Amino acid sequence: MTGSTRRSERRGTLGTNEVVEVRPGAYHDSVTLMRAGRRLAERPGVSAALTAMATTLNVDLLAEMGFTPPPGARPDDLLVAIRADDEAALESARATVDELLATRTAPRAFGAPPPPRTTGSAARRIDATVALISVPGPYVFAEAMDALEAGLNPMIFSDNVPVEHELALKETAARRGLLVMGPDCGTAVIGGVGLGFANVVRPGRIGLVAASGTGAQQVMSLLDEAGAGISHVLGVGGRDLSAEISGRSTLQALRALDADPATDLIVVVSKPPAPEVGDLIRSAARRLATPVRLGLLGEGGGDLTAVAEDALNTVGAPLPEWPSWTPAARAHPPRRGRIRGLFAGGTLCEEASIVAGSTPHEMTDLGDDRYTRGRAHPMIDPTLRLERLAAETARDANAVVLIDVVLGHGADPDPAAALVPLIRDARVPVVVSLCGTSGDPQGRDRQAWALAGAGAAVFASNAAAARHAAALAEGS
Amino acid sequence: MRGRDDDGAGLGGLLTREVRVVAAGASVLTDALAEQAVPVESVEWRPPDGDLAADLAVVTGDRRLPEANAEAVRRMLGARPHLVDVRPAGEVLGIERGAFLHAGPPLAWDRASGPMRGALIGAALFEGLADTPEDAERLLRAAPLEPCHHHRAVGPMAGVVSPSMWMFVVEDAESGGTAYCSLNEGLGKVLRYGAYGPEVIERLRWMAGDLGPRLRDAVRAHGPVDLRAIMAQALHMGDELHNRNRAATSLFVRELAGDLAEAGGARALRFAAGNDHFFLNLAMAAGKVSADAARGVPGSSMVVAMARNGTDFGVQVSGTGDRWFTGPAGVPDGLYLGSYGPADANPDIGDSTITETTGVGGFAMAAAPAIVRFIGGEVPDALAATQRMYEITLAEHPAFQVPILDFRGTPAGIDVTKVVRTGLLPVVNTGIAGRVAGTGQVGAGLVSPPAEVFAQAVHALAEQATITP
Numbered sequence: 001m002t003g004s005t006r007r008s009e010r011r012g013t014l015g016t017n018e019v020v021e022v023r024p025g026a027y028h029d030s031v032t033l034m035r036a037g038r039r040l041a042e043r044p045g046v047s048a049a050l051t052a053m054a055t056t057l058n059v060d061l062l063a064e065m066g067f068t069p070p071p072g073a074r075p076d077d078l079l080v081a082i083r084a085d086d087e088a089a090l091e092s093a094r095a096t097v098d099e100l101l102a103t104r105t106a107p108r109a110f111g112a113p114p115p116p117r118t119t120g121s122a123a124r125r126i127d128a129t130v131a132l133i134s135v136p137g138p139y140v141f142a143e144a145m146d147a148l149e150a151g152l153n154p155m156i157f158s159d160n161v162p163v164e165h166e167l168a169l170k171e172t173a174a175r176r177g178l179l180v181m182g183p184d185c186g187t188a189v190i191g192g193v194g195l196g197f198a199n200v201v202r203p204g205r206i207g208l209v210a211a212s213g214t215g216a217q218q219v220m221s222l223l224d225e226a227g228a229g230i231s232h233v234l235g236v237g238g239r240d241l242s243a244e245i246s247g248r249s250t251l252q253a254l255r256a257l258d259a260d261p262a263t264d265l266i267v268v269v270s271k272p273p274a275p276e277v278g279d280l281i282r283s284a285a286r287r288l289a290t291p292v293r294l295g296l297l298g299e300g301g302g303d304l305t306a307v308a309e310d311a312l313n314t315v316g317a318p319l320p321e322w323p324s325w326t327p328a329a330r331a332h333p334p335r336r337g338r339i340r341g342l343f344a345g346g347t348l349c350e351e352a353s354i355v356a357g358s359t360p361h362e363m364t365d366l367g368d369d370r371y372t373r374g375r376a377h378p379m380i381d382p383t384l385r386l387e388r389l390a391a392e393t394a395r396d397a398n399a400v401v402l403i404d405v406v407l408g409h410g411a412d413p414d415p416a417a418a419l420v421p422l423i424r425d426a427r428v429p430v431v432v433s434l435c436g437t438s439g440d441p442q443g444r445d446r447q448a449w450a451l452a453g454a455g456a457a458v459f460a461s462n463a464a465a466a467r468h469a470a471a472l473a474e475g476s
Numbered sequence: 477m478r479g480r481d482d483d484g485a486g487l488g489g490l491l492t493r494e495v496r497v498v499a500a501g502a503s504v505l506t507d508a509l510a511e512q513a514v515p516v517e518s519v520e521w522r523p524p525d526g527d528l529a530a531d532l533a534v535v536t537g538d539r540r541l542p543e544a545n546a547e548a549v550r551r552m553l554g555a556r557p558h559l560v561d562v563r564p565a566g567e568v569l570g571i572e573r574g575a576f577l578h579a580g581p582p583l584a585w586d587r588a589s590g591p592m593r594g595a596l597i598g599a600a601l602f603e604g605l606a607d608t609p610e611d612a613e614r615l616l617r618a619a620p621l622e623p624c625h626h627h628r629a630v631g632p633m634a635g636v637v638s639p640s641m642w643m644f645v646v647e648d649a650e651s652g653g654t655a656y657c658s659l660n661e662g663l664g665k666v667l668r669y670g671a672y673g674p675e676v677i678e679r680l681r682w683m684a685g686d687l688g689p690r691l692r693d694a695v696r697a698h699g700p701v702d703l704r705a706i707m708a709q710a711l712h713m714g715d716e717l718h719n720r721n722r723a724a725t726s727l728f729v730r731e732l733a734g735d736l737a738e739a740g741g742a743r744a745l746r747f748a749a750g751n752d753h754f755f756l757n758l759a760m761a762a763g764k765v766s767a768d769a770a771r772g773v774p775g776s777s778m779v780v781a782m783a784r785n786g787t788d789f790g791v792q793v794s795g796t797g798d799r800w801f802t803g804p805a806g807v808p809d810g811l812y813l814g815s816y817g818p819a820d821a822n823p824d825i826g827d828s829t830i831t832e833t834t835g836v837g838g839f840a841m842a843a844a845p846a847i848v849r850f851i852g853g854e855v856p857d858a859l860a861a862t863q864r865m866y867e868i869t870l871a872e873h874p875a876f877q878v879p880i881l882d883f884r885g886t887p888a889g890i891d892v893t894k895v896v897r898t899g900l901l902p903v904v905n906t907g908i909a910g911r912v913a914g915t916g917q918v919g920a921g922l923v924s925p926p927a928e929v930f931a932q933a934v935h936a937l938a939e940q941a942t943i944t945p
Contacts, residue, residue: 024702025556025702025704025705025875026875027704027705027708027709027875029712029877029879029883032883076702076705076706076709102874113863113866114520114860114863114864114867115518115519115520116517116518116519116520116867117519117520117521117522117867117897117898117900118519118521118867118894118897118898119498119500119519120894121519121866121867122498122499122500122517122518122519123498123517125517126496126497126498126515126516126517127496128496128497128498128515128517129487129488129489129490129493129494129495129496129497130490130495130496130497130498131497131498131499131500132497132498132499132500132501132505132506132509133499133500133501134499134500134501134502134505135500135501135521135523136523138529138530138533139523139524139529139532141529141532141533141536141537142532142533142536142893142897143500143519143521145536145537146536147498149542151488152488152498153487153488153490157501157502157505158501162533165533165537168537172537177486177487177488178487178488178490179487179490190490190491190495191491191494191495193495193509193512193514194508194512195497195505195509196505196508232491252487255486256486256487256490256491257491259486260491262491376502380502380504409508409511409512410504410505410508441511
């Protein structure tokens with residue numbers, strides 16, 4: 001029933017704590033009405049109640065119950081009559097009539113309804129807080145708008161989302177007090193639940209805001225290794241700190257983590273933002289009660305390991321020695337040349353490039369839009385990278401091949417299995433940056449030993465892996 | 477709808493509530509959630525046909541859209557249609573002698589199908605404008621033809637209306653709007669299926685001379701008849717109000733029987749009681765007045781008319797005014813009477829899709845298991861058809877319920893963006909007319925609108941969308 005219907009249709013006669021309403025044309029079946037009447041009568045303070053169609057029989061029944069039958073009621077009118085001990089009980093009973101008549105449960109007897117076909121439809125079936133969207137980029141917008149309209153925070157895993165779509169989504173989210181994570185957001189951890197690609201980290205007091213998925217995975221894995229825990233990781237998407245998007249999600253995420261009692265320190269993990277956006281973030285961070293550290297890759301020579309170390313220093317935690325696993329015997333004598341990097345993680349690729357510095361290198365991010373159009377991300381489908389790895393480890397032009405292996409939820413259940421034979425057959429040294437935690441389903445140490453056993457040098461710190469590769473390429 | 481005010485903690489409780497997820501897209505990500513025992517509702521997402529991503533983004537990003545659609549569907553579902561009078565078309569529709577209305581989007585004689593031409597010929601003969609079908613045809617080539625929908629009216633099948641025919645006058649007690657529909661002639665050789673033989677004309681004369689006036693007298697004596705109440709009850713009694721109107725007809729006749737008898741309408745009473753589809757035209761007028769209440773909401777993507785003229789299938793959308801989006805009418809898939817077969821079938825015809833437009837007909841198929849086999853299906857198909865329509869509609873009808881779905885409201889308010897996004901087309905129950913003028917009904921079945929009409933509507937909405945505040 002619409003509000004206006006109610007206004008115009010109800011004729012109430014208020015006696016001493018009783019009411020008889022007539023609602024013309026509001027048909028309900030008799031079982032629904034009897035149930036509603038019984039539920040009303042069971043309410044504390046209600047002494048009598050009837051909800052029924054105004055048939056002659058029911059009008060007589062109403063009179064027998066001591067109510068004054070309304071004049072002119074017709075059989076297709078709905079009668080609602082309530083008598084209560086006091087006015088409060090009467091009013092509260094009245095207020096539940098619509099709810100009682102409207103109560104529907106999901107149909108059980110005749111099978112489940114067909115699966116939802118839109119995010120909006122799914123959102124009506126579950127009381128969710130997040131919509132994880134990984135449909136092709138051009139189609140993301142409508143699904144994400146559905147999520148926002150239903151009060152859900154979209155996490156957009158997809159890339160190839162037009163920037164104007166991103167802007168419109170983030171403006172809508174701001175109006176609704178929600179957060180758009182993404183687009184191109186690979187990682188989030190919320191209350192211990194990993195969304196997208198996420199490592200299993202111990203719970204703790206450090207919250208991350210990350211414009212980079214693998215950047216966040218590297219930092220959270222290192223913090224976990226050091227014994228510091230994570231409250232939440234909120235992804236914001238790789239373009240969020242661009243001049244066009246102007247940090248809309250970063251600002252929203254900072255406010256949310258500031259308000260979160262579980263978070264004592266916020267670390268922003270990002271590539272250097274557009275200058276004016278950097279100023280915006282810094283000034284917003286200063287206004288928060290929770291301390292904020294900006295972990296900006298490449299700014300002032302910082303790498304992700306340095307970001308993790310800075311966070312550990314800030315909370316007063318001791319710095320561990322970052323684990324590495326080196327092969328028992330060196331299969332390949334060192335020889336000067338270039339580093340050939342084949343990465344699944346874009347930020348890990350970029351970091352390796354920064355760390356390699358003047359050492360000759362060619363780093364390829366196989367998760368880049370160029371390689372993922374029409375195919376899955378290399379963390380989901382490793383085929384392309386395995387082909388490249390086989391080719392590059394056979395080329396004399398490469399002094400060393402550097403790869404990343406990212407563990408955690410969503411990633412390959414046993415990435416080492418496919419890599420081991422290629423590493424074993426490699427004609428050049430292979431260095432692996434292994435991003436993961438001991439809690440990850442793949443088991444970081446198990447993966448590390450398998451890779452090292454095949455002859456690779458394995459590092460938990462991506463920066464350390466890149467430095468090791470650089471040293472090999474310099475002939476040491 | 478939830479949001480900032482939900483729990484005071486911001487982000488809809490993202491950091492404070494149990495993590496529960498809606499997932500659309502890559503199954504590997506959904507599996508990763510399942511491994512963590514996180515409750516997930518997965519969307520069965522499929523890419524839309526055609527190159528519509530840009531248009532869809534513009535329309536779904538139109539800031540007016542949510543409120544516009546809420547307003548449109550509120551108006552449509554809030555309508556309280558009442559039969560208030562029965563009057564000649566010439567008096568209420570403003571059509572002159574020699575002019576004709578027809579079902580569906582606009583149509584010229586040269587594109588008209590067999591049953592449409594047959595019905596127009598019959599109407600010309602009935603009006604005394606021609607003595608022979610040949611004369612009528614000559615006259616009709618130049619006669620003014622207009623859609624019923626352009627006159628706040630609807631007509632089943634060919635939907636031909638001429639000034640001397642009598643119309644149900646239905647008013648919406650909520651909006652004050654009015655809509656009209658002709659009186660139902662029954663089955664067999666009837667004008668609406670394109671028949672124009674002497675018995676057809678004879679029946680039309682009796683309807684104009686006796687049935688109409690007696691119904692008028694009875695309705696006036698009775699007072700407004702609440703059609704929504706009858707329709708709500710009929711859905712509980714096995715009607716879906718398009719192809720099955722037996723319960724609604726019975727309820728209506730029972731309601732009016734005393735007044736019809738007093739008005740000297742014994743023959744009218746027998747006629748109405750003997751025609752299981754008598755109520756269809758009332759359900760259609762009720763649908764029309766409800767859908768019209770939702771017209772013209774700027775930015776709304778809700779369908780306010782679906783109609784076929786036997787050649788084209790057309791839709792109109794609340795936010796795009798009176799513009800029709802048309803495509804070729806399909807041939808229904810169903811069962812045929814006697815020795816008729818698909819080769820005898822005319823493409824889809826009639827304004828009766830106003831029932832589906834307003835949340836009954838095919839959309840209420842699950843309420844009418846008694847007829848699913850008649851249209852070539854099984855009971856589970858009916859349940860699936862209704863449940864599928866929730867994916868493309870904006871609301872559940874507050875008064876029209878489906879008992880077998882635990883009294884869930886029928887899916888109502890077709891959203892063209894959802895049709896295009898899901899590729900699910902509105903399910904339409906329909907009668908099948910013979911393709912040769914004068915044949916009459918040859919069967920009944922299901923038909924799908926052409927997908928392109930919804931794509932056109934989305935494109936038109938995109939062209940006029942308001943993106944920036």
